[in-house]
Amino acid sequence: MKPVIALVGRPNVGKSTLFNRMTKTRDAIVADFAGLTRDRHYGSGKQGQHEYIVIDTGGFEPDASSGIYREMARQTQQAVAEADVVIFVLDARAGLSGQDYDIANYLRRLGKTCVLAANKAEGMREGTQLSEFYELGLGEVYAVSAAHGQGIRGLVEIALEPLGLSESEDIVDDDGKNCIKLAVAGRPNVGKSTLINAWLGEERLVAFDLPGTTRDAISVSLERNGQKFEIIDTAGLRRKGKVFEAIEKFSVVKTLQAIESANVVLLLLDATQGVTDQDAHIAGYILESGRAVVVAVNKWDAIDDYQRKLVERSIETRLAFLKFASLHFISAKRRQGIAPVWAAIVQAHSAATRKMSTPVLTRLLLEAVQFQSPKRAGMFRPKLRYAHQGGSNPPVIVVHGNSLEHVTEAYKRFLEGRFRKEFDLVGTPLRIEMKTSHNPFTDKSD
Helix, strand or coil, X not given: CCCEEEEECCCCCCHHHHHHHHHCCCCCCCCCCCCCCCCCEEEEEEECCEEEEEEECCCCCCCCCCHHHHHHHHHHHHHHXXXXXXXXXXXXXXXXXXXXXXXXXXXXXXXXXEEEEEECCCCCCHHHHCHHHHHHCCCCEEECECCCCECHHHXXXXXXXXXXXXXXXXXXXXXXXXXXXXXXXXXXXXXXXXXXXXXXCCCCCHHHCCCCCCCCCEEEEEEECCEEEEEEECHHXXXXXXXXXXXXXXXXXXXXXXXXXXXXXXXXXXXXXECCHHHHHHHHHHHHHCCEEEEEEECHHHCCHHHHHHHHHHHHHHCHHHCCCCEEECEXXXXXXXXHHHHHHHHHHHHHCCCCCHHHHHHHHHHHHHHCCCCCECCECCEEEEEEEEECCXXXXXXXXXXXXXCCHHHHHHHHHHHHHHHCCCCCCCEEEEEECCCCCCCCCC
């Protein structure tokens, strides 16, 4: 799973700016789920071959006893608990404050791996002007400038160095056959644990809800009709302990990690709540990750016909980008409609890993062009010559030809529909890449 880095510090030290640098985007709110306080943001970053998740927090006052500052402190404590390493951001120009000492004492008590980053240090000499930060007793101080992008790469390398990163791999059983790794994702209280317990035939996940502890996503092994599954449940991430009671009962980080490491994701919706912004954000992250997906609407028995029509309409509009996924209406509590979900999961995994031969892809491409040519761009019309498979999980189809940079998104969707129908690609995203052939005579003079 991806390592988690939490950015912690007092207000106005540049944590959000550093967050944007580490995620290489100006849109800091990558996973802005409903129910989270605005000052906690989650995003993904990558440096070299290493990917990571970053948590941006609000100003931290560990000893805050009331009001909004207490809630911000609780959220930061949650972020620190979830993190593998903490970057303690300081203001190099303002110097140390009493609040910095309080944060340092809190981090020291936890024993978390901590890296000190003195921000706003552009044009400053590390040896003299940053020496006071060593009083915190948390080790080396690294000068950075998030606004100017100075020292960020080195800071990330230092933060990731002690984590012992390893590439995630598919789970393989004793017979050498791949297990289907299934993540069950969704908002709190949509019935994820209830559904998994219904599959297992026992109340297996309740015992994992321990107060005051940080828990990873719970993995449960299951075999059905000769196919082995590894189910990752994100419902066990709720904190009933006193420390986390006022914070949202859903860990965004663990859900992102579960989605990243899965082969198929079951997106579970709540029929009584409809499709919320949080559902749409999770669905968008699944699509961005390229994971095969099955959509199930739980608590279908708890609403009437009119409400059902509203839910179906909201799915068609708000989750239109997942129209390739199969949709199921279930009741996990009553164990109604859950059997077909298994078939959809296997179908989605099969589609995501399907092999597509070059002759068939090329034939489909040429037939599509004959049926409807791509739109002309100026004096040129894109010429699509042949296609081949460029990857799987998700499937990638690479199309070669001339002037393909002028192929419109609408025409790509037209081609996608043709390919999906031929290869029965239900439940998986499909990516089409255009590669324009290089003319060898372009660079030659007369």
